[in-house]
Amino acid sequence: MKPFLSSLSHRFFLALGGVLCLAMLALVLIARYQIMPVLLEDESQYASTELDRAERAIGAELRHMGRLVEDWAWWDDTYRFVRDERPEYVASNLYDSTLETLDLSLMMFVSAEHRPYWIAGFDDDGDFTSCAGLMPPCDWARDTVELLLGTIEAGLAEDTHTRLLAAPELALVGLSPIYMNQEEAPPAGWLAMVRPITPMWVEQLRETTGIDMTLETLAVDGAPPEQSLERLSPTRMLASRHVAALPATHWVRIAADLPRQRYQSSLETFRFALYWTGGVLLVTLIVVLLLLERMVLRPLREFSRFTQHLHRERMAASTPEALLKRRDEIGTLAREFQHLLEHQQQQEADLLDLSQHDPLTGLANRRLFDERLRQSLDESLEAGADVAVLMVDIDHFKPYNDHYGHQAGDACLVALADRMEQCLGKQGFLVARTGGEEFSVVLPDTPLDEAHRHAEALRLAVADLALPHATSPSDSVVTVSIGAAARGTSHSCDPAALMRAADQALYRAKESGRNRVELHRRAIADSAQG
Ligand SMILES: Nc1nc2c(ncn2[C@@H]2O[C@H](COP(=O)(O)OP(=O)(O)OP(=O)(O)O)[C@@H](O)[C@H]2O)c(=O)[nH]1
Known part of the structure; x- marks a missing residue:
């Protein structure tokens, strides 16, 4: 139970009641020591x-x-x-x-x-x-x-x-x-x-x-x-x-x-x-308390309810319009609070964005990719659909960096990210930068053959960029190798197993000379099964 004095209205009631009692006491004392003696003296004179x-x-x-x-x-x-x-x-x-x-x-x-x-x-x-x-x-x-x-x-x-x-x-x-x-x-x-x-x-x-x-x-x-x-x-x-x-x-x-x-x-x-x-005095006390209740306490309670709701629900709510429209100090407080709230919500959104995206390319990062992949696997399992992933790695990027410099390497990463986003992101697939020069794509509701087509299109689109790569042992422009894997409808697997399968396919693509797409066609074993 809340202590009695923790309520503003109770405190005001006590304070004003105290003032009322003091005023009455003062009146009684004035009567006792100022007025009564005068009256008694007047009475004595009358008697005299x-x-x-x-x-x-x-x-x-x-x-x-x-x-x-x-x-x-x-x-x-x-x-x-x-x-x-x-x-x-x-x-x-x-x-x-x-x-x-x-x-x-x-x-x-x-x-x-x-x-x-x-x-x-x-x-x-x-x-x-x-x-x-x-x-x-x-x-x-x-x-x-x-x-x-x-x-x-x-x-x-x-x-x-x-x-x-x-x-x-x-x-x-x-x-x-x-x-x-x-x-x-x-x-x-x-x-x-x-x-x-x-x-x-x-x-x-x-x-x-x-x-x-x-x-x-x-x-x-x-x-x-x-x-x-x-x-x-x-x-x-x-x-x-x-x-x-x-x-x-x-x-x-x-x-x-x-x-x-x-x-x-x-x-x-x-x-x-x-x-x-x-x-x-009593009527004044009641009127003051009523005005206080109406002008201060009720809006404050409304404000307090709103902040509790905000805290509980953690939602992007807005301060009640009635409070924002007030022209008094409470209105000022509500508007300031709303500014702070909006600022905080913006910061939260920025933080969320930062925590889910790669700052260099603007693509989704590994965290968001893992989350989306798991979500896609769960949903497709219920819907009985395929899920494919592509693992994309830039060929001979170390010599590129060494030759053109790290800054040019960054620019190359950004250019490739844009191209991938244009190629696959626009189709609703999630393209993520999951390593230094490694990208991954999740393709929900996509069988392996279709994933192969997307991968091939992507590989050609990157080559079409024609970014010169003077020190590449395999080509004169920047190319990518892609490993693709898909989880069919007939079996289930966890995200790590699917990514490992794609990685194995990528490895084969690298081994086979780079600038190519390789598919993982074998059954994918769950991580738990080794
Ligand atoms: N500029 C730049 N370079 C990066 C970044 N992240 C990783 N790298 C470089 O990417 C290179 C990756 O090289 P490796 O993994 O050895 O392989 P590779 O040279 O690409 O050769 P293969 O993958 O076998 O074709 C390293 O030199 C890293 O320094 C980055 O954010 N910016």
């Missing part, structure tokens, strides 16, 4: 703004409280009342419906000597009590009264002063010095008003601000963190802020339950962008 609004709303209530306490404190009747000059003040002003109307749980008049002068308010059971000082039945107000007296003594209430009260109950407190016509100090006393922070009051604040807030008391040593943000769920968060209150060790915690709408919508937008980016 909402807490500011809540605090401003409470501040507005406190200012309203301040104006109310000032109105009463700077009223002449109040001034005279705390100076013991208007005893009917209590009966005409300090009754339960007054406090109910003003939404107060306690009103306290303090004398210039910092003593509770008059206390009016609702006790823990909601009963209205009114007392000339801190005494029964106004004992329920002791803690608040002492806390407020302490504040006045600490000099905090030289001007109108409002604070949140955290204990003993959650309330708004307004303190103001009592003056006649807003004259300057010393004041005739102080007036304190306490407005309880009831669930209804908080509900009103929620409606006014649109913020789902709660207020609660917190008693801690030291200052609590000014602001905190707790993300309760993907959709809700709890922002809280601590506001200083009375007594000094206490704080009022404003907690706002806020929607995480902005964060959620930003997150949604980002997720949308992320999914789209991922989707686009």
Whole structure:
């Protein structure tokens, strides 16, 4: 089985998949370390703004409280009342419906000597009590009264002063010095008003601000963190802020339950962008792979199939037309490959030609002659036909060479080869140069007598060339001696035996004076039989 990575498409798939994963990882990291912190910071600012609004709303209530306490404190009747000059003040002003109307749980008049002068308010059971000082039945107000007296003594209430009260109950407190016509100090006393922070009051604040807030008391040593943000769920968060209150060790915690709408919508937008980016990258990956498959891999596979076919079949095939026609790099490669292929095929043909032909005369060489003779013998045996061979040898060629030179000897060989080719080659017989000055001819489907006629014609044709041979002891021109043998239909023999028979006939021709044809008429024995 081929390894997975040996395929280009697999490698591209892995590489592009890797790029896709890296891109997605980069997006996730950007989201985690760049976008999310910005979103969370934006959310913190939103929470801070909402807490500011809540605090401003409470501040507005406190200012309203301040104006109310000032109105009463700077009223002449109040001034005279705390100076013991208007005893009917209590009966005409300090009754339960007054406090109910003003939404107060306690009103306290303090004398210039910092003593509770008059206390009016609702006790823990909601009963209205009114007392000339801190005494029964106004004992329920002791803690608040002492806390407020302490504040006045600490000099905090030289001007109108409002604070949140955290204990003993959650309330708004307004303190103001009592003056006649807003004259300057010393004041005739102080007036304190306490407005309880009831669930209804908080509900009103929620409606006014649109913020789902709660207020609660917190008693801690030291200052609590000014602001905190707790993300309760993907959709809700709890922002809280601590506001200083009375007594000094206490704080009022404003907690706002806020929607995480902005964060959620930003997150949604980002997720949308992320999914789209991922989707686009994925589609790009698929398109790139498809294009790669179509434009590169498929032609390459076709090319590879072609070369495998070429290798297997060893045939003179041509590169597929579709590849040759391409205008891209693969087309260039295919055309270059085709040039190489043609060049190689040409070289192979040249080599084959060289390996089968004699370079001097261009005739078939011994290798091709042997091959063709064996083929002719096999075919004629099946067809029941004769096969004849001629062995042709130039007479006295050594003296020719010696006299005219080797080059002239070569020219003589070429001239004789041409003549033999004209004489017999044109008739379809294979003429071969099988030795230095020796030629052989194979004559398929030719009985010995007919071979004799061809041999005789050849001998005369050579003599007709009239190539002068001044040093020949037997003639004045170049002549040849020919030995002929044939394998009849009645018996079989191997090529060597047939050639030996022809050679014996040639020997006799030489012995008998040369420039003649001799036939081997006896039965030819196979080489194996000796
Ligand atoms: N020029 C040339 N001479 C060749 C070539 N091949 C063989 N020869 C010569 O052919 C001659 C053959 O001589 P021999 O075999 O002695 O016989 P011959 O002189 O032809 O005499 P007979 O065959 O008996 O008639 C030698 O001198 C070789 O050098 C060749 O390619 N070119």
